[in-house]
Each structure stands twice: as C-alpha cells, then as structure tokens.
Amino acid sequence: MARPMGPVRLKKTSTLTLALGACLCIFILCFLISSATPDFSASRKATAASHPLSPPTSPFRKSSSPGGKSKPPPVAHYNLNNVTITSNPIEHGENILILTPMARFYQGYWDNLLKLSYPHELITLGFILPKNKEGNAATTELQKQIARTQKSGPEKDRFKSIIILRQDFDPPLPSQDEGERHKMQNQKARRSAMAKARNSLLFTTLGPSTSWVLWLDADIIESPPTLIQDLALHDKPLIAANCFQRYFNTEKKKMDERPYDFNNWQDSPTAQELASKMGPDDILLEGYADMATYRALMAYMPTIDGGTDIHQEVPLDGVGGTALLVKADVHRDGAMFPAFPFYHLIETEGFAKMAKRLGWQASGLPNYKVYHYNE
C-alpha cells in the first residue's frame, strides 16, 4: 500500500464523469431546496396577488419570511373598462365566480363541479356556510375535498381560488329538512336569511376581475359539463337553467324526473292583483296551493313542447338561484337579493325584479336541465 494511488485515480476521473457528477449534484440540490409539495405552474403564479390583502378571487403568495418585517401592500390598479363579458368567455379568458350557499355537503355536488369543462384556472369558488352543527360538519367535509383537489389533485382540476365564509347570523330554522324547510309560514324568514347569506357571499368575493357569476346551489348534483359555456353563449344579463329532480317513479317502475325549482316564472295578472292587495311586508310565494298565482312556471315549460331544443330562451320575471348565470355588471350596478319584501318578492325572485328596475332582463332556458339531489 506504499504506492501512491493518487495520480492513478486522478487520471481515471475523466471530465465526463466530472460533468455528470456536477449535474447530479445540482439535481440533488434541487431536490433538497425545493419543498416537497407540488406547486402551481408559472402562468398561474403570474396572476397571483403579492399580498394577502388582495381580492379573494386571486390566489396570493405565501410570505416566505413569517418573522420578518412585511412590506406594505402595493398600490393595485384595476381597470374595469377592460373586464370583458362576452358570449365566448373561454376565448377571452374571462373569470367566473361560482357562488354556493351551503348547508349540507353533497359529494355529488363536488364531483359535478370537478367535471365542469370550463378552464379551472379561471374559476373561483365561493361558499358560505352557517355556524351551527350542520354547518360545521359541512365545512369539514368541504375542506377535506378542497384540500384533496387543490393540494394533491392534478393541476387542471385545481380552481383558481376558493373562499369559504361562515355566516354571521344564525339560521332562522333549526333544521334543514325538506319538509320543515318548505313550510309556507317559514318561507319568509328562511328566504330572508338566505338572501342575506347570498349577499354576504356576493359582495365580499365579487372583486375587480370577475366577468360572470354563477349561482349554483349546493344540492345540484348533475349538470352538463359545459354548463358555463352553454349559459354564457346566450349573452344574457341573467340566465337560469331549469332545475329538475330524478326520482324513482313507482307507477312506471323506473327512474323518472320531475320539475323542482318553481322560482323561475313569468308574471301573471292574477299574481299582480294578489300583490296589489297585500300589505307592504307581505310576500308572494310560488308553488303553494293556498296562493294560486297562475304564473307561467319555467319548470313546466319543457313538458309542453316536448323539450328538445336546449337553446330555447324564454323571458322571465322571477328567477331561482339553483343554477343561474349572471353578468357581474348586474351585481356591480347594485342588483342584490332583497332580504325584505321588494315589490312583494324576496331573495332570488326579488333579485330578478331589482335587476329589471336597473334595466337588466332575466331569461331562462326551459329545456336546459340541471338536477337536484333527491333526499
């Protein structure tokens, strides 16, 4: 072992091995330095806000130095003249805000949401949940699904940003059960609370870059994947899809569907006469036998003419919130969900009326169906 081995080894290490070694070192360093969790692509990073104090419709950069002195937020410019709202939203890269007041979490809802073919990096989700036991349970479920999609899901599934709000008032009814929820005397309080929840969600999340707002109820478990594109194609200020429910028809012994959302309607003289005799705080309700309004309900329109043309439009005077696409400008002008009787209408129906007072006409697609959960 007295022989000097050094020069021999030196000779053997060629430049090729050195280069390879360097490459490997860099590779290993990369692995060490980069954190384990996968992050977003550069195009997404480019649209992110630099400070947590920013419109919630965009993601923001997590501060790298939590202990260090943070910089003051930048002066942010938003030119709302450049926010387009067109019938071809994908081509123009228009941001869409999907808003959902949620009392219960349905897996079907989330799965359906993931199936939407609109580019997910243009979709922001907003949820509002009550602060009770049911709401807590739903929040936990929702957060679990969100974490799965946003952290470990494929990037094309991940949404641009997600906002979860908890309501600042108690729900007026202790139970969300179908029977209790739809009792007529409970309707005003329930829908007034619902209106407040919708407004809270809307006005804190709308932000400066949203083009479209899609109101989608938490119990919509089935819709065409092209829902957003299809509704936007009509280029209407407010456009509602028709909400149905699948059920097992015991007479026919097979699965069947029935109309579900009765808040999409065209006004009738009977309803107007009823309204004129009411006190200022009374509201008209749809779908109750002891208040026959004889309004033309969109829910029943498909059965009349066979229901084949999915792009058939009808003008509406009242809308429901189950699947409703609204141009952001309508909300920006101030059209909201009245929590008080507005022309004897409340919540989504009052919203259609208020939009009309601001010069925006509501429409509906009787043959374009989305499906409600069946309890």
Added chain:
Amino acid sequence: MARFQPRGTTPAIRRRRRLLVRIGLAITVCLLIGLFTWPSASIFSLYSFGLFSSGDDFQLETVRYYDLSNVQGTARGWEREERILLCVPLRDAEPHLSMFFSHLRNFTYPHHLIDLAFLVSDSKDRTLEVLSNNLEMIQADEDDLQHYGEISIIEKDFGQKVDQDVESRHGFAAQASRRKLMAQARNWLLSAALRPYHSWVYWRDVDVETAPFTILEDLMRHNKDVIVPNVWRPLPDWLGGEQPYDLNSWQESETALALADTLDEDAVIVEGYAEYATWRPHLAYLRDPYGDPDMEMEIDGVGGVSILAKAKVFRHGVHFPAFSFEKHAETEGFGKMARRMQFSVVGLPHYTIWHMYEPSVDDIKHMEQMEQEKLAREQEEKEKAEKAKKMKEQFGDTASQWEKDKSEMHNIAAKEGKKETVETTPKNKVADGQAVPVKAAGAGEPANGQTKEKAPTKDAPKAAQEKGAKKEDRKI
C-alpha cells in the same frame, strides 16, 4: 503501472469522447443560462423546483377562510384591530387631491387597518396620475405608521353626459339621472373593494376641507350601523360666513311620504329644491355650534360626504340604489334601504365637518360685480380726491389768506388777553384743527358717504337672494 494505457483508448475514441464532453458541457451551460433568463419557461414547469425559480420562490395560497362573525364592528374597533374600507369616488378631482392627502396622513386610526379604494371615472384631468403618485409616496414613506393596508385604484368610465361643474351638477332637472349615475359608481366601487375581512366601511368625499383627525374613532364610538356627521361649509363674509351644506341627511316627514305616493315609479325626490317641498327636519339645520357633539338624531336619508357604516350593512345587501327606491336614489336611498332592513341610521347634528366652498357661477358673477363696484368706487374716490385737490389749488389763495387773517387775529387776541393765555390758546387750536379738515374734505365727503351707503343696501337683498339660491348648489 503508471505508464499503463488501456487497450481501448485509441486517439479516435479519445477525440470522440472529448467531443461528447464538450457537447454535454455546452448543453448544460445553455440549459443553465436558459433557466436563469426564463425562469418561467414552460419546458421547465414540470421541473419547477425551488432553486431554479429563484425569481419567484413562493407558494400559492388558493384557499381563504373567513368567519364573518369576527367582523361585526364594535365601538372600539382600533383595539380589536378591526379593518376599515375607505371608499372615495373620484371624478376630475385633481385640484382637491392634495387637500385630501393631507387629511389621509393625519388620520389617527391605525393606518395599517385602513384599506383604501378609489374609483376614478370619466376623468379628463390628471386625477389618476396624481392619485397613484401620492399613494405610492405614502406606501414608500419611511415612517411605517403612515403605510395603509390594501390600496385599490379602480378605473371605470360610465360615459356620464352630465357635466360635473357646480351649476349643471345642481340643476333640478339633472338631479335624478345624476344621482343614479353617482349611485352606480358607488356600487361598482364597493362591490370591487369590499372584502370578507372588513368590519367597517367609510365613505368620504374628496372635497372635505376640515374634519377632525379622530373622525373615524369619533363616529365608531357610537356603535351605530350607519352614522353621519353634520356637513357645513364656510362662505365668504358677504354670504354670511357659513352655511349648512349637506341637505341629504334628514328625517322622514308625513308631507314627504304623501308626496312620494303621488309620484310615479321612477321619480326621485331630491332635497333642497322648491319643486319638492318636503318639510323634513334636516340634520344640517339643527346644528348648534356649542351643542353636545355626541348628540344623536335618528335619520332616514343620509348624505354621502362622510358616512361610516358597519360592513355588515353592505354585506347584507344594502347599497346605493341606482333606481328609484321608495322614491329615492343614491345615498338617500341607501339610508332608506338600511332602515328597511332594520339597521340603525343616525346623524350627529352638533359634530360638524366642513365641506369646501366652491363659488357657483352666480357667486363668481356676483364677486366680479363686487370687484367692479369696488374698482368703480376707488376710481370715484380718486376722482373726488383729485377734484378736491384742484379746488384747493384753485382757491389756495383764500385758504392762505384765511390763515394769515387767523394768525393776525391770534396775535391781536394774544395781545389783548395776556392774562388769559393759558385757557384761550388751546381752545383756538382745537377750533383750528376742526376747521381745516372739514373744509378740505368737504367736497368729497357727501359723495363718498353715499357710495358707502349704497353698497350695503345693494348688497343686502342680493346676499339674501344668494342665500336662498345657495340651497341649490349644495350637495343634493
């Protein structure tokens, strides 16, 4: 052994290997350079490890969670770190910005808890430029306490046809559509800037001249859903010194309710015009300069110069109606809607802030007239003085003669009454002193007195008239 050569390494193979090494090195170098120049190139996105993307070594947070019951707004918000959204609608406001920023620097409410939102609409001047420069300056200030929270400058043109000058702004016919456009602008601003972390929203006009630095705390202490101070404005002396400005804060009256019933759906009642006599008690007129500034008064319509409201009011849907809501629009409609949703709406009659005085076209005309009158008067005085001088020169002999005679008489008197010298001399002196000026100014005096008298008599009814007319160019 040292001289051992492996059998395979022929020069050809060595050359090839050297070539390979060189190519490999070149590629690596190119890759590295590429990575550093375009850290966001798409080929590397699948390889987006932290080291290479040194330009943006951050992670995205895509999920935000807020509990709205934490942002209800309390009487002592600054202690609970409650955030305020300060909304300022702007339109051709460049001349007022420096005044506004001096107010901004002086707010005592912790600046980092205040988020600023500006809407610049249809501006033809340098509002946007001046605004962003000033804001950049504040955020770059050496004093950390000066830095504000989130700052948003929002641009949106509504294509307003109504001119913003004082005259057309306050003409009766233009009111309804002007108010609706203003409401629209406010709603756009609010909906773009309100966040789930706001507890309060403060609306402030850019042309407020004087307001307490503590106004945010002062209004917050009352812990009301919507609260406004009294808004007056200073006036030039000839208009009475001061005047109520914001007439949109009022209590509803029976007369107005009856009037509202007679109007059609789209009509908008506006305060301060003879066309709509509403007989409502106005916050502005109830001011007592020595009254208790904490006194509250329930109101139904609010003025928009300075409104502090809890954010939950806006979250629950109250906004500035850009349509006729219960026959009102904009801030008055806002007050009405807040009341409709059982929120408390309160005004402070004895807590006053001062709006800037912008002379109206009439005022300017009148001021020009006054200026001309003043000049005319001066001219006249000058002429009179010259005339007097001339006369003096013309009749100068008589005056000197008179003086001569007087001194002679004096001498005689002195000689005659040597015993009474002590008493008589001063007496005469006094008489002399009186006599001379009277004569000298005698010619000019009456005319001068006349003009002096004329001016007030001419002014008085005019001022009264102006005061009446003033109502119209106030914030209505």
